[in-house]
Structure formats: structure tokens, C-alpha cells
Amino acid sequence: MADFFEMIKKVEKDLFDKIYRNVDKEINILRADIKKEMALGMKKARHYDSLCRGKLAEDFGFDKGRGFEFADSVIEAVVEALQINPSKTSNDITINIAAYREDMTDALSAKRASYPSKGGNVDWLVWLLLKGNDVILQNWGVLKKNINSSKSRSGAAIMAPVPSPLKISFAVRGDFAGTRNNNWITESAKISKDSIIGHIKQFMERCLRL
Numbered sequence: 001m002a003d004f005f006e007m008i009k010k011v012e013k014d015l016f017d018k019i020y021r022n023v024d025k026e027i028n029i030l031r032a033d034i035k036k037e038m039a040l041g042m043k044k045a046r047h048y049d050s051l052c053r054g055k056l057a058e059d060f061g062f063d064k065g066r067g068f069e070f071a072d073s074v075i076e077a078v079v080e081a082l083q084i085n086p087s088k089t090s091n092d093i094t095i096n097i098a099a100y101r102e103d104m105t106d107a108l109s110a111k112r113a114s115y116p117s118k119g120g121n122v123d124w125l126v127w128l129l130l131k132g133n134d135v136i137l138q139n140w141g142v143l144k145k146n147i148n149s150s151k152s153r154s155g156a157a158i159m160a161p162v163p164s165p166l167k168i169s170f171a172v173r174g175d176f177a178g179t180r181n182n183n184w185i186t187e188s189a190k191i192s193k194d195s196i197i198g199h200i201k202q203f204m205e206r207c208l209r210l
Contacts, residue, residue, distance in 0.1 A: 019208060020088055022206065022207040023086050023088065023093060023204075024086075027084070027085075027203075027204070030084060030095070030200065033082045034084055034097065035079045037077065037192045037195045037199065038099070038196075039079050040195075041188040041190075042075045042078065042185070043075070044188070044191050045184055046175055047128070048071050051067050051070060051071040052068040052071050053152065054067075055173060056128070056173070059172070059173065060122065060128075061124075069112060073111045073113070074110040074184075076111075077106060077107055077111075078106060078110075081100065081106035082099060083096070083098035084096070095200060099189055102181075104129045104183070104185060107185055108126060108129070126136075128176065128183070128186060129178045129185065130177055130178060130179065131178075132172075132177045132179045133174060133177050134171060135171050136171055136172070183196040
């Protein structure tokens with residue numbers, strides 16, 4: 001009887017060893033699939049189009065026709081920071097996915113997360129992801145009428161001081177204003193969730209082919 005149980009243990013070990021080898025072989029495919037889905041999710045989110053060619057591009061003063069460079073640099077940083085690693089024990093396999101840091105430092109490391117201006121750095125990504133409806137600049141506003149387009153990066157708007165009696169201040173548009181738990185990155189993760197789960201299931205199926 002002891003020999004029988006030893007044989008069962010050996011068969012189990014051989015099976016798990018085979019599965020583990022498959023995990024090591026397939027994990028890079030899963031990493032690529034998840035990163036691709038996260039990038040697609042960020043482009044599907046409403047923020048992306050507005051950053052590339054819409055209201056956010058105007059509000060943040062991106063150079064005309066170059067908003068996509070700012071948006072794509074953030075996608076690149078978020079995707080690069082994704083961590084997908086298998087954890088293996090004697091009888092279990094877990095896929096650990098670290099999508100983004102809660103404080104958004106991964107996204108904020110993007111090359112174009114800010115840019116220099118005459119008045120100082122324009123930290124547009126911090127504003128978009130974390131500042132919510134907070135006032136960013138008191139007595140400053142985005143002007144779109146009767147402007148000198150030669151002084152406007154976007155060619156459509158310019159940020160300028162507003163006389164204090166008007167009580168106009170600059171903040172991120174309410175429909176895009178993000179906070180730590182609800183912003184472009186978190187919304188993109190929700191958009192990508194089902195597709196990512198599908199890739200994980202396919203990964204596990206491939207690993208179980210003996």
C-alpha cells in the first residue's frame with residue numbers, strides 16, 4: 001500500500017512539474033496579451049480622444065496636433081509598469097498582476113506627464129488623475145474667444161489671468177476630473193477587465209495541456 005501512495009505522489013509531482021514548465025513557457029505570452037489589453041483600454045476610455053484632439057488638449061495647452069504624444073506617453077508608462085508574475089507552490093499556481101500604484105506614480109513617470117511653460121511646469125497629468133474638482137489656478141481661466149492664436153499652443157485656447165471680481169478659476173473639467181480611486185487609469189482597467197480575464201483563462205488552459 002505504501003508503494004501505491006508513493007506512486008500517486010510521483011505521478012502528482014510529474015504532473016505539476018509539467019504544468020510548471022508550461023507556465024514558464026507561456027507566461028511571456030500572457031504578459032504581452034495583458035499589456036496589449038491595458039493599452040487598448042486606455043485608448044477606448046473617453047479621456048484619450050479628448051487628450052488627443054478635444055477639450056482636454058485645449059485646456060492643458062498641448063501643442064496643436066500633438067496631443068496624442070502626451071496621451072501615448074502615459075499609456076507607455078502604465079503598460080511598462082505592469083507586473084504579471086506566476087507564484088508556484090507544491091500544489092498551486094497563482095497569477096499576480098500589479099496593474100498600477102494607488103498613488104499613480106507609475107503613470108506620473110511618463111515622459112510627458114508635465115511640460116515647461118513661461119509660468120512654470122504644467123503638471124497636467126497630476127491634475128487629471130488626482131486633483132478631482134480642486135481649483136488648480138485661482139483667478140486664471142481657459143479663454144477661447146478673441147484670442148491671439150499665435151500665443152496659443154493648441155491654436156484654440158489660451159490660459160490667462162482673469163480679473164478677480166469675475167471669480168473664475170481653472171480646474172479640470174468635471175466629467176474628466178480624476179481622484180485616486182476614479183480616474184483615466186482605473187476606468188481603463190475596468191474596460192480591459194473582461195478581456196484580461198479571458199487571456200488568463202486561455203493561459204491556464206494552455207498550461208494544463210499535458
